[in-house]
Amino acid sequence: MYKAKYFPESSFWEAESHPSPSFSWRSISEAKSVLVKGARCQVGDGNHILIDDPWLPRAAPFRLLPVQGGRDEGWKVSNLMNNEGSWNETLVWQVCHVDDIRFILSIPLSNQRIKDRWMWHFDSKGMFSVKSAYRLLIEEEMVQETPLHTQDLWKKLWSTKVSGLHRRPTLPGLKQLQFMEWFGCCASNLPPNLWAAFVYNLWGIWKERNNRLWDNKNMEVNQVVLLLSTRLQEYQRHQGKDQGGGSRRVVPWKPPSAGWVKINVDGAFYKDTCTGALESLFVMIGGDV
Incomplete structure (x- = not known):
């Protein structure tokens, strides 16, 4: 037609x-x-x-x-x-x-x-999508208008070993400049392990913002923090296992020495409901509980 x-x-x-x-x-x-x-x-x-x-x-x-x-x-x-x-x-x-x-x-x-x-061209299956076209335009804009040191900062961001980083938040005008200056300072001064946690938490805050704005889903601040912390620890633990660093030395349990009280602690957390439980056990000399 x-x-x-x-x-x-x-x-x-x-x-x-x-x-x-x-x-x-x-x-x-x-x-x-x-x-x-x-x-x-x-x-x-x-x-x-x-x-x-x-x-x-x-x-x-x-x-x-x-x-x-x-x-x-x-x-x-x-x-x-x-x-x-x-x-x-x-x-x-x-x-x-x-x-x-x-x-x-x-x-x-x-x-x-x-x-x-x-x-x-920009899809492995050759299928056009608005998402891929948007990404293409954003990348072109970044290359044309962003200084080289800022481009290096974005490269460091996307190479960070944390899960979930798949979209780029955009901030208009002066706010973007102020954000990038602060973000660049963090990238330069934070060690790799803290940088990964920092980036992951920023992504989580951005995701929570989108959930509130577009999906009308709200979580309490402490729930957001707890959820992000737990997921980051899970991801890092699995990454360590994949790289051969996930095995731990098993230490046999021993009763406390004279004059000491041993406290055994265990806990569990269910990420889907953000609920958990913590229990402790006090053991004295001779194994009395």
Whole structure:
């Protein structure tokens, strides 16, 4: 329907502005600049991809670099293939720019007739999502407008060994600058173990803020602190086990010495309800309780 009305003689990418577009088409047109940054063709048999379409598996615009002569604008990607379902490497070296060749030859081909298709470059399955497009725009903005030392700070943040860090909170204007100065100071002065706990707790506070704002879910402050502390300890304990550091030396129990009272303590915590219990046992000389 859109093609018949808005680009009957061309493709979506060449569609021009319309004098009276519908609301949905106007919205789609506004998003085209974002789609161009990540949409490319996935090569199948190459019969439906023009040689100058975006199809190289590298950074946008995914197109071949220009060369003097050698190939025609009307060529399809299939013109660069042999009949056996492989690349014609001799021809590729003749008509393509040297910087494109390794990307072309890295594309696997099949001797079966697999259809070409459009895909989203920034997803392992080629599926577009608003989340991945938003992440792309945020990363571009960070690279273009953020000083190098701040970029290093973000790299340190995302490499921190704690669970749950998968989204970036954004703060506008001056608040972001003040936050980044404070955050950078913390990153420079905290040792690795405290830095991990610090980052995890910041993430937990941000998550609790979102729960209150968007999901109308509230927890008491002490519950938030207890939950974050418990989950961080669980994560660090499991990480230690995975790295071979989770085994503990078992110390046999002994009765207290003369003049001493031994107190044995045990506790349990149920994270889903944030409830727990603590018990203690006093033992005197001779094993009397």
